Amino acid sequence: MEAVAYLDHSLEVAIGVHVGLFGGTIALLGSAAQAAKWLPPVEAHTMRGCFALTELGHGSNARGIETTAVWDGAADGFVLHTPRETAQKYWVGGAAETARWATVFAQLTVGGDTVGVHPFVVRIRADDGSPVPGVTTADCGVKGGLNGVDNGRIWFDHVLVPRGHMLSGENAVSAAGVYTSRHSTPDARFASQLAALTGGRVGISRLVNNQAKLGLTIAVRYALSRRAFSPTPGAPEARLLDYASHRRRLMLPLATTVVYSLAAGALKDEWNSHAELRDAAGRRLGVTKxxxxxxxxxxxxxxWHARDALQECREACGGQGYKSDNRIAAVRATHDISCTFEGDNLVLMHTVAKALLGDYAAVVGARRRGGGKLPPFGELLAFLNTPRMGAAPLPSPRVSPRDVDAPTFVTAVLRDHAAASMTALATAYAAAIKAGTAFDAWNSVATAAADTAAAVMAVHAHAVGAAAVAAAATADARARRSGVAEPLALAVHLHSLGVVAASPGYLRSGALRLDEAAAVEAAIERGCTALAELSRGVVDAFGIPERLLAPIAGDWVAHNSRARL
Amino acid sequence: MEAVAYLDHSLEVAIGVHVGLFGGTIALLGSAAQAAKWLPPVEAHTMRGCFALTELGHGSNARGIETTAVWDGAADGFVLHTPRETAQKYWVGGAAETARWATVFAQLTVGGDTVGVHPFVVRIRADDGSPVPGVTTADCGVKGGLNGVDNGRIWFDHVLVPRGHMLSGENAVSAAGVYTSRHSTPDARFASQLAALTGGRVGISRLVNNQAKLGLTIAVRYALSRRAFSPTPGAPEARLLDYASHRRRLMLPLATTVVYSLAAGALKDEWNSHAELRDAAGRRLGVTKxxxxxxxxxxxxxxWHARDALQECREACGGQGYKSDNRIAAVRATHDISCTFEGDNLVLMHTVAKALLGDYAAVVGARRRGGGKLPPFGELLAFLNTPRMGAAPLPSPRVSPRDVDAPTFVTAVLRDHAAASMTALATAYAAAIKAGTAFDAWNSVATAAADTAAAVMAVHAHAVGAAAVAAAATADARARRSGVAEPLALAVHLHSLGVVAASPGYLRSGALRLDEAAAVEAAIERGCTALAELSRGVVDAFGIPERLLAPIAGDWVAHNSRARL
Known part of the structure; x- marks a missing residue:
């Protein structure tokens, strides 16, 4: 899928929906018998599926979907129904034309008890593409991009779904109409149903970095061949990448792309390892917090980074960046929905912040008790368990500015800022929740919450990057000769300095001192210059085949010659 | 044109190219006789034209174009030629199909002397659309948007242009082959040739705000009807605009759109007034600095603001924002090239900074001489002539944080920061130019230069906004009852607080104190809440006809009903 993403994002999303979301839901939530029955035809693409969760009226609030599934003991199945227009399934990739089956999420009622959202494997059209009784589908229409994916809408009119088609690895209804669940609380039950989305987010994190790599490869190569203005009268014109402003607009995104690729790669490895784990009964483990x-x-x-990087690449290539042949604008347009699908980015950042608040409370509680169980986030939140957490927001005054080029500098700034942000957020939220409703309290800290989540995630990305730098530095001689160590160290340092310099928050928290800011700025300029020297090698190392690049990445004058008309 | 922009950006750009650039060049640079001959058919659209300046090899560096026009006395005309592939005219709106004429810019040589870039009125195809000898045209191909404009390429093969077709209001070649110019220096001569582009930039400043208004009208109306999550169990779900994070993502861009519309409107008025002025000889005045x-x-x-505002609107409407029917994604795509055409935005910011440095030197020089002529920028740079300019970058320590809600607060912060940035930029550039070449010196301050230009332009936009607030506050009772004063004052205050809070530069310069930053942040949250209360009225006041909005701006449930399939 990562390779396909370079070729065509729609194709990659279509595969992702069928394999990752449709097949993934069966694999993660189905019983062993259901997996054995359905996964082979899913993998053979003879049972083409889609993932029907989102409705016209409910996207982010997936728990509020309105499609109903009512247990009918006499029929030994569930009556699936769309009770009103807001309950129509919406944005379902593949539903307009391609899919014959769907994992449909609906509010399950058994014997009068509503037990929440559950998934059902439902046929939505015949294998020859003709309609099936009770199911209506329609196209969502033309979109700003990704039009190779046939996003569709689905209505159900009292469709009977056989009992065996409820995915029953986690929860089940017996022939006698008795509902059982592996989970002890409705919250845990609901969270478990969306496991496939977690895998989807891991995949998106990887794939969007590849889109950024494609744009940056094209823009860097163009910036090395396109010239504008002579530095001195009569001299050849300078290359775009000879300009500090152009270096900055491309090298900071390039550095971030390298670091985010490492972080997303580590996340993919962790997800894949986890997916292989089973409990004593042989069942897959739920998704960890x-x-x-x-x-x-x-x-x-x-x-968000890929969005901004592709936009910067578009503008950095001028009008040529807008030309469809040169791919950047088209990739930017197809990428755009990545900020929304499988979770609105801003809502996701609030998800992170809410989870962090829980861990913060656990840490402070444990410390107050003089020890005890610590939160489950592991190394991401190792800094939660330091004295700084919960301490006064400003670190102790330092005597003189630190050396911003020392690798320890940016590590400390990132961690100090994340700790200060967490402390401030938790303090503000605790005060607000005493004064009013949870809704109002969250509203009062919403901006700080998203910023804090970003600050904590920055600590994580930097840690992954720094670990890769350390590994490269201690690699054997052959690896060192490959030239990876220097650009990698540069990219990690430059990316993290860029994070620290971009937001006023690092100054406000005191993690970065005002008298250090100018030195950080100067280090960023030096870093951009140094990375620009190595940039052709870095983008070549992305390994994107020449034929998937663009005319402006090559001999664009010959490509535009009159002889080629 | 501003009204047409709501309907279709391509149509508006096509009109802008024909009237503003093709006709505008004739009006601004032609002789009275040429204007009398050509402007009537241009206005009647019977002489359809385009503007051929940019070439494959030269965009930002328009002075470096390679198309040649050589005076041929025997033929009483100029031989227009494309000497190599990089000299082909490129991105010329209307050149692929629509236009029959072009104002072609070429390097003029008279009697062996090359006298720089000059414009010629040249037929590029017959009135029936068939080719004319010596001229080859081609389409630039599909773009990321704006595909209603037929951007094209043009090659000239020794085309003879009659002497009377050189636009001769500023410079001319006599029948005897004598070149005369109204301008005393090549720099002034070149600058005068691009006058139509200045008018184009004024127009773009207006039009892109209308694109932002369209997106914001749709997104605000959707945010007032779309609901997600119940604040308390069993309660109706909250509207998107009830969420602080959603308010912030829409209200800050809304405030900026109001302020930028005022600033661009004032600029348009100034441009139009100036265009009516004539010198003693009855000729139009050149574009002022x-x-x-x-x-x-x-x-x-x-x-750049419209780009970001439309993107925020797109994401704020989720998947619906991506759907072409709902217009935002399409407007975002057609808008995108506005960041590049008629001047790359980053290059333009450097243009501003370079002009500011010249004025700074003039102010400091005049002060040293104890008075003298001040720079020509007028009220935009009034603060240049204050003691703060050229003084120590940090303002004197203040005893306690100021009241961030007092209108004087943000005015002072904006001006202090602009003055400090100018001083720091001029000092750094003066040191760098002593140490190396002008190219290297500029590279060493490029980031600071763009930031300084933005800081100074922020002073200007705020001043225009504050003047409008003052005018509304002192308007008669009827105007006050119209309800304009309150949202206007809110928008101006919120926009400028947003500028101050977004960049670490305001803390670094000392214009904003660290102990004031939290109060600014709180004021922004209050401002977003207050503006959200008035937001439906604000977007209604933009006056965009209902039929040019989008399904999600109205009853989107009914629009999506199965009955409408």
């Missing part, structure tokens, strides 16, 4: 939080934060930050 | 600088800065900041 750590994976849920990390995938939410990574998906949001990686897709 | 003030108009050149203001139009460059406004075009860059307004188009």
């Amino acid at each position: 750590r994976l849920h939080v990390l995938s939410a934060g990574a998906k949001a930050l990686c897709s | 003030r108009l050149h600088v203001l139009s460059a800065g406004a075009k860059a900041l307004c188009s």
Whole structure:
């Protein structure tokens, strides 16, 4: 899928929906028998499926969907129904034309008890593409991009779904109409139903970095061949990348792309390892809180970054960046929905912040008790368990500015800021919740919450990057000769300095001192200059085949010659 | 044109190219006889034209174009030629199909002397659309948007242009082959040739705000009807605009759109007044430095703002924002090239900064001499002539934080920061130019230069906004009852607080104190809440006809009903 993303994002999303969301839901939530029955035809693409969760009226609030599934003991099945227009399934990739089956999420009622959202494997059209009784589908229409995916709408009119088609790895209804669940609380039950979305977010985090790599490869190569203005009269014109302003607009996104690729890669490895784990009964483990939080934060930050990087590449290539042949504008347009699908980015950042607040309370509580169980986030939140957490927001005054080029500098600034932000957020929220409703309290800290989530995720991305730098530095001689160590160290340092310099928050929290800010700025300029020297090698190392690049990445004068008309 | 922009951006750009650039060049640079001959058929659209300046090899560096026009006395005309592939005219709106004529810019040589870039009125195809000898045209191909404009390429093969077709209001070649110019220096001569582009930038500054207004009208109306999550169990779900995070993502852009619309409107008035002025000989005055600088800065900041505002609207409407029917994604795509055409935004910001440095030197020089002539920028740079300019970058320590809600607060912060930035930029550039080449010196301050230009333009936009607030507050009772004063004052205050809070530069310069930053943040949250209360009225006041909005601005449930399939 990562390779396909370079070729065509729609194709990659279509595969992702069928394999990751449709097949993934069966694999993660189905019983062993259901998996054995359905996964082979899913993998063979003979049982083409889609993932029908979102409705016209409910997207972010998936728990509020209105489609109903009512247990009918006499029929040994569930009556699936769309009770009103807001309950129509919406944005379902593949539903307009391609899919024959769907994992449909609906509010399950058994014997009069509503037990929440559950998934059902439902046929939505015949294998020859003709309609089936009770199911209406329609196209969502033309979109700003990704038009290779046939996003569709689905209405159900009292469709009988056989009992065996409720995915029953986690929860089940017996022939006698008795509902059983592996989970002890409705919250845990609901969270478990969306496991496939977590995997989807891990995948998106990877794929959007590849879109940024494609844009940056094209823009860097163009900036090395396109010239404008002579530095001195009569001299050849300078290359775009000879300009400090052009270096900055491309090198900071390039550095971030390298770091986010490492972070998303580590997340993918962690997800894949986890997916292989089974409990004593042979069942897959649920998604951990750590994976849920990390995938939410990574998906949001990686897709926002790719959005901005592609936009910068577009503008950095001028009108040529707008020309469809040169791919950047088209990739930017198809990417755009990544900021929204599988979770609105801003909502995801709030998800991260809410989880962090829970961990913060656990840490402070444990410290007050003089020890005890610590939160489950692991190394992401290792800094939560330091004295700084919960301490006064401003670190102790330092005597003189630190050396901003020392690797320890930016690590400290990132951690100090994340700790100060967490402390301030938790303090403000605790005060607000005493004064009013949870809704009002959250509203009063919403901006700080998103900023804090970003600050914590920045600590994580930097830690992954720094670990890769350390690994490269201690690699054997052959690896060192490959030239990876220098650009990698540069990229990690430059990216994190860029994070620290971009937001006033680092100054406000005191993590970065005012008298250090100018030195950080100067270090960023030096870093951009140094990375620009290595930039052709870096983008070549992305390994995107030449034929998937663009005319402006090559001999664009010959490409535009009159002889080629 | 501003009304047409709501309907279709391509149509508006096509009109702008024909009337503003093709006709505008004739009006601004032609002789009275040429204007009398050509403007009537241009206005009647019977002489359809385009504007051929940019070439494949030269965009920002328009002075470096390679198309040649060589005076041929025997033929009483100029031989127009494309000497190599990089000299092909490129991105010329209307050149692929629509236009029959072009104002072609070429390097003029008379009697062996090359005298720089000059415009010629040249037929590029017959009135029936068939080719004319010596001229080859081609389409630039599909773009990321604006595909209603037929951007094209043009090659000339020794085309003879009659002497009377060189636009001769500023410079002329006599029948005897004698070149005369109204301008005393090549720099002034070149600058005068691009006058139509200044008018174009004024127009773009207006039009992109209308694109932002369209997006915001749709997104605000959707945010007032779309609901998600119940604040308390069993309660109706909250509207999107009830969420602080959603308010912030829409209200800050809304405030900025109001302020930038005022600033761009004032600029348009100034441009129109200036265009009516004539010198003693009845000739139009050249573009003033003030108009050149203001139009460059406004075009860059307004188009970047519209880009970001439309993107925020897109994401704030979720998947519906991506759906073409709902217009936002399409308007975002057609808008995008506004960041590049008629001047790359980053290059334009450097243009502003370079002009500011010249004025700074003039102010400091005049002060040293104890008075003297001050720079021509007028009220935009009034603060240049204060003691703060050239003084120590940090303002004197204040005893306690100021009242951030007092209108004087943000005015002072904006001006202090602009003055400090100018001083720091001029000092750094003066040191750098002593140490190396002008190219290297500029590279060393490029980031600071763009930031300083933005800081100065922010002073200007705020001043225009504050003047409008003052006018509304002192208007008669009827005007006050219209309800304009309150949202206007809110928008101006919120926009400028947003500018101050968004960039670490305001803390770094000392214009904003660290102990004031939290109060600014709180004031922004209050401002977003207050403006949200008035937001439906504000977007209604934009006056966009209902039929040019989008399904999600109305009853989107009914629009999506199955009955409508």
